[in-house]
Amino acid sequence: MLPQVAVTIVFFFWPAFESLRLSFFRTSPFGDRQVFVGLENFVRLLSAPDYYQAIANTFVFALGVTGIGVGAGLLVAALATQHIRGLAAYRTALLWPYGIAPPVAGIIFLFIFHPSYGVLPYWLSFVTTYEVNWLLKGWVAMTLVIVATAWTHVGYNIAFFLAGLLAIPTSVMEAASVDGAGGLRRFRSIVFPLLSPITFYLVVVNLIFSFFGSFGVIKAVTQGGPGNATEIMVYKVYKDGFIGLNLGSSAAQSVMLMIVVIGLTALQFKFLEKKVTY
Amino acid sequence: MTRFMRYGTALALVLVMVATTAPAYAQKTEIHFWHAMGGQLGETVGELVRQFNASQGEFEVKALQKGTYPETLTAAIAAYRQKNPPHIVQVFDVGTQTMLSSGAVYPVFQLLKEQEVAVSWGDFIKPVTGYYSKDGNLYSMPFNSSSPILYYNKDAFRKAKLDPEKPPKTWKEVGDFSKAIIAAGGSKCGITTSWPSWSMLENTFPWHDQPFATNDNGYKGLDTKLLINGEFGQKHIGQLAAWQKEGIYSYGGRMGQPDPKFINGDCAMLVQSSAVIGGFKKSVKFDWGTGQLPHWGAPYKKQNAIVGGGTLWVMKGRKPAEYKGVAQFMKFISDPHQQMWWSVTTGYVPITQTAIKNLESGYHFKKNPEQWTALSQLSGAPTKNSQGVRLGNFPQIRDAIEAELENIFAGKKSAKEGLAAAVAKGNDILKEFAAANKP
Structure with missing residues (x-):
């Protein structure tokens, strides 16, 4: 027990407390001068239009990643329960993307989609003169990072759904078939409710992941651009802290991010969980 | 594997590492040099450092690429705050004001004066010294300058x-x-x-x-x-x-x-x-x-x-004896001979009058007009609008x-x-x- 408490304190509470403390200070880049400024870092943040755009971007991004990731995960997992030859190989292959680090996934997507050197725009140029230039089109860039992030995480979702699907007793399904329920009906009335605890868990985890763990893809692919179209909160924390060397603002932003995520997770447990049948 | 074997293997590995690495560097003082040069430029930096290390027996410069320019700067700041900074760090043009205001640097003009290493500062071309000087003194050593x-x-x-x-x-x-x-x-x-x-x-x-x-x-x-x-x-x-x-x-x-x-x-x-x-x-x-x-x-x-690229900053917080080696390395890279080689290999501009003259007399710019192009944009006396942006x-x-x-x-x-x-x-x-x- 004691080692666990010690690890939690050293690696979680201490850094969190340090962020909280720094968010009330203005600190020079080299850390030699620290001035207490009260809530000024937060006031500056909340009076900057950029920050609201980052919040909006974050929600678009998180909902997109979670929607696509969980939806595609369920669909693919359902397909992977069929009786086909080489099923084990398919299942292993489906989990692979999860083993790829987000920055590497980002670089793979760059090589496919980059307007200057990507493979896909090159092939497209033979068919059409339309250019998918996400270096200037914000919504294309956002779609790209959402798909790339969802792709890295879909293997995780598939693994959970697959386990859930395989745990549904065949007798229940057979009984429903005998009663005349079709595939869709069986899914809606039996499979989906029985999967609901897993779905709920995955929605929560995917949302948290897209708030915090999505940094690597953004850094590798768009660096928040074009304009600030793909600048999500966690990327802005990095950018203002590590490139801008504005530690006070960066700390204030991570405190805000923490509040948003805790609030969001609490809301989900309060409202969404009622729909879950255990 | 038994526990004994595992520890035994680990111990053997450590012993091998100690045995192979220790004697080679035992007498030499290490100078850490963090930079942001990747690809062909990184190889050229490696070669430059090898030449310096081979040129004397007292110091061993260890060059390490720490990522992009911003990543290198952030890494150096983090190391400084941990009280273990690299001796030399390459900082890009736009990091100049941050470094000047930091209180963490050992100005290069002061270092060379205190170590009694003579460098003819007047030989450096104006747009370069202008960008990196404060009150007429160079605070960092011009290294890779481009336009x-x-x-x-x-x-x-x-x-x-x-x-x-x-x-x-x-x-x-x-x-x-x-x-x-x-x-x-x-x-x-x-x-x-x-x-x-x-x-x-x-x-x-x-x-x-x-x-x-x-x-x-x-x-x-x-x-x-x-x-x-x-x-x-x-x-x-x-x-x-x-x-x-x-x-x-x-x-x-x-x-x-x-x-x-x-x-x-x-x-x-x-x-x-x-x-x-x-x-x-x-x-x-x-x-x-x-x-x-x-x-x-x-x-x-x-x-x-104006110039772009980076300069080498010397950081405070290391042992006094080590700065002697830092000064020697600075002297080495500002030497016209090294400058010419560096410039010809990379495309960065030569930054001392002597290096430029030597290259000219060898018809280098006639044969490589593209290297003259950048230099020609940096000639003349800068105005207050063109001395740099800080x-x-x-x-x-x-x-x-x-x-x-x-x-x-x-x-x-x-x-x-x-x-x-x-x-x-x-x-x-x-x-x-x-x-x-x-x-």
């Missing part, structure tokens, strides 16, 4: 029946030539630009003797404000935005991301740092040449471009400017609106920096 030049595809020029030996001198010619080349099927687009803020604003303003910021571009104090949204800025960026619509200009992203557009023949012209000359000589398949950064012509005066938190300002340039080129904002937004954000960052660095 943005125009690269053009001679084959595409020939296809459009343009003289392949005459790159466009003015922006008007850039437009005319581009139209001719696109019409003749020489390329899909006319021109693209790497490092958009650096090449199109930070350099284009001094090149036309226009002020980039108040306080003599930030040299005179911290309460500085940006001036890029005036008539000149709107004219230049507005033209690029109009050309983006017509397909003459093609925005290709930040940093060196647009380079492939030129290398694969999509765009006939590229504005990029002279630092890529060495790389282009290896990778570009077609016949190419270089010209000076295009100019708008009268009524604007033609001044000089802003606090400049990396963040550059990021804000580039985000707004993207909004302009995407047609979401006019040049006037976008530049005004960039100025507002930039001024806010400057205010924050001034407040955090109050003396």
